[in-house]
Amino acid sequence: MSNFKEYEDAIAMYHSALSIKTVPVCSWDFHNEFLSSVKNVFLDLNKLNSIALQNKWSKNDWDLNSSLKEEVVIVTDVKLNIIFASHNMKKMNGYAESEVLGKSPKIFQGKATSKSTSSEIRTAIVEQKPFEKTVLNYKKNGTIYVCFIKGFPIFNNKGLLSHYIAFEKAA
Template sequence: MSTLHQYDSAIANYYNAMRVKTLPLYSFDFHHEYRKDLQNIFVDSVKLRAIAQDNKWVSNEWDLQEKLQEEVVIVTDAQLRIVFASQNMVKMNGYEVSEVLGKSPKIFQGEATNHIISKEIRLAIQSQQSFEKVVMNYKKDGSIYACTIKGFPVFNIKGELSHYIAFEKAA
């Protein structure tokens, strides 16, 4: 027994001499952020489905669940007023959803935005065609970022233009 006691004493002395500092556990913060992201995706997908059902959108091939995870989704009405923006927009450009609802997507544009590309997007929208462009947009704090935008017209079951949907990702 005395060797076991000596062993315990030696181990205790060894660990006491290490001067290890304890740190708080942060894994709960990671879990909280992940859970919050999942919750935002769920809330956004419910809102998008409601818009689609209320306006009788023709079904499409988009995997909105995946798009909401990886990209910012913005929906405008036919007059190009934002009616939906996914909550992950805050990460990309700093704008809260409530700050952009009812406004035009031009809110993200400025001097560095290429006017030729803007005109090409405008022509695609006027002719109700889909488009994919890289645009220089502005964050809420005024900094510039390149944004890949894939825009699509959305039609209702009568074949009438209902909305536009854009999937955006920082390039």
């Protein structure tokens, strides 16, 4: 299996360096989708690793590579402003990363979002504890979707709160 990962990483690096991206016309639909997916995971992983190194995150046991393929990953600063959102968020709720950067995750909430669940999440954040919750969120187009969220505080090497990270998927 590690050969496939190395292969995917090599393809992503190769294609991200190309100025002209071409593939055979007969395989355009699925080949392009696959390459875009691999490239986006690679780019997201690089961004996350850069954020982690820059902020001196203490070691964690998350498998970010798998998470970026299967879930939406969102990172906020301590003031809960989004500083990173993975590319696959667009598939889940219609938002691109550029549309949510600098905003609070409350952008995904609305009338149907449970106030008690939001309060429980807020309490976990204040207490700097991990949480797992299912919430009703809103897509960019206004439709409601059920979202399972696993959130964690992230501490730096000195043990100080640095960021929050959430792994989300439509339930």
